[in-house]
Amino acid sequence: MSQRFIKNFSFHEAVDYFRETGEKEYRAKQLFIWLYEMNADSFDVMTNFSKELRNRLKKEFIISPLTLRERLVSKKDGTEKFLFETRDGQFIESVFIRNDGSDTGRLTVCVSSQIGCQMGCRFCQTAKVGFRRDLQTAEILDQLSRIRRVTGLKNNNVVFMGMGEPFMNYENVMKAADIMNYSFGFHISARKITISTSGLMDHIERFIDEKRPYNLAISLNDTVSEKRKLYMPVEKKYPFAKISKLLREKLPASKNRVTIEYVMRKDNIKPEDAARLKKMFKYGRIKLNVIPLSRGEYDLEVPAADEIDDFIKELESMNIPVSVRKSLGSDICGACGQLSGKKYDL
Numbered sequence: 001m002s003q004r005f006i007k008n009f010s011f012h013e014a015v016d017y018f019r020e021t022g023e024k025e026y027r028a029k030q031l032f033i034w035l036y037e038m039n040a041d042s043f044d045v046m047t048n049f050s051k052e053l054r055n056r057l058k059k060e061f062i063i064s065p066l067t068l069r070e071r072l073v074s075k076k077d078g079t080e081k082f083l084f085e086t087r088d089g090q091f092i093e094s095v096f097i098r099n100d101g102s103d104t105g106r107l108t109v110c111v112s113s114q115i116g117c118q119m120g121c122r123f124c125q126t127a128k129v130g131f132r133r134d135l136q137t138a139e140i141l142d143q144l145s146r147i148r149r150v151t152g153l154k155n156n157n158v159v160f161m162g163m164g165e166p167f168m169n170y171e172n173v174m175k176a177a178d179i180m181n182y183s184f185g186f187h188i189s190a191r192k193i194t195i196s197t198s199g200l201m202d203h204i205e206r207f208i209d210e211k212r213p214y215n216l217a218i219s220l221n222d223t224v225s226e227k228r229k230l231y232m233p234v235e236k237k238y239p240f241a242k243i244s245k246l247l248r249e250k251l252p253a254s255k256n257r258v259t260i261e262y263v264m265r266k267d268n269i270k271p272e273d274a275a276r277l278k279k280m281f282k283y284g285r286i287k288l289n290v291i292p293l294s295r296g297e298y299d300l301e302v303p304a305a306d307e308i309d310d311f312i313k314e315l316e317s318m319n320i321p322v323s324v325r326k327s328l329g330s331d332i333c334g335a336c337g338q339l340s341g342k343k344y345d346l
């Protein structure tokens with residue numbers, strides 16, 4: 001019998017497993033506390049389990065599906081990038097972000113949800129990898145476990161903004177987010193978990209209809225449909241105008257907060273772009289997050305600092321909150337759009 005990843009279990013699946021093997025149901029909660037709160041990397045340390053149970057678990061399951069291959073630390077801002085290898089010889093990257101540069105403030109882990117990506121966005125290095133496969137729930141969760149073990153710090157924020165399109169791996173991503181949120185799991189507040197999408201409208205609607213408690217981030221990046229198609233092919237199937245209509249109709253009845261992500265390139269921060277943005281978003285529970293384009297292996301120009309400042313000033317009169325996200329970890333290729341699983345030949 002081949003070993004399975006135990007972190008693929010939801011809590012209810014763990015309950016079922018212990019019940020079916022003749023154990024008490026409370027073993028499931030004990031297991032989750034060991035795996036996530038205690039961050040155990042061996043069944044041997046689970047001392048409130050009998051030796052017989054520990055041996056059975058060791059025979060049937062693997063705790064950590066990932067192997068750390070490289071850790072890079074930014075000299076500019078302390079951001080850390082981790083290269084992990086999966087059991088089948090694939091590679092993913094994750095990022096640990098000290099938002100204020102210290103170990104005591106907002107600590108964010110940016111996790112990957114797929115190996116590569118099929119969305120084809122022109123400003124993203126992951127697109128160059130192409131799509132390899134979805135990550136299993138265990139492989140998503142183990143990114144947090146590994147990073148916490150290596151850094152000795154417990155992150156209090158998670159963003160699904162690493163490699164891949166999270167909504168193309170919807171079931172595994174939601175399962176992982178739920179375990180992150182469990183009070184006896186990682187115990188991260190739902191409002192501190194953000195799931196990003198390039199704009200898959202049917203999944204956005206499902207996410208809202210299912211009343212998922214997590215924050216939602218949607219990548220816009222252009223205000224003209226024909227131009228957005230050039231940089232984000234998803235626009236051809238899911239025009240942002242339709243997504244905007246969906247948000248107007250669905251958000252008033254939803255508790256979700258939605259962040260619109262806008263990567264600033266040299267060619268999308270003109271006054272007319274700002275004017276169109278102001279017209280697009282006049283409803284509540286929306287925040288606009290703008291971020292400078294990170295340098296990468298693509299033929300796109302990074303805007304100058306004064307051009308970015310002028311664009312921000314143009315947006316100041318918007319009726320929704322506007323925030324400027326710093327590009328952290330750029331010196332280790334850990335910034336937005338720079339993750340590629342560097343072992344791949346691009």
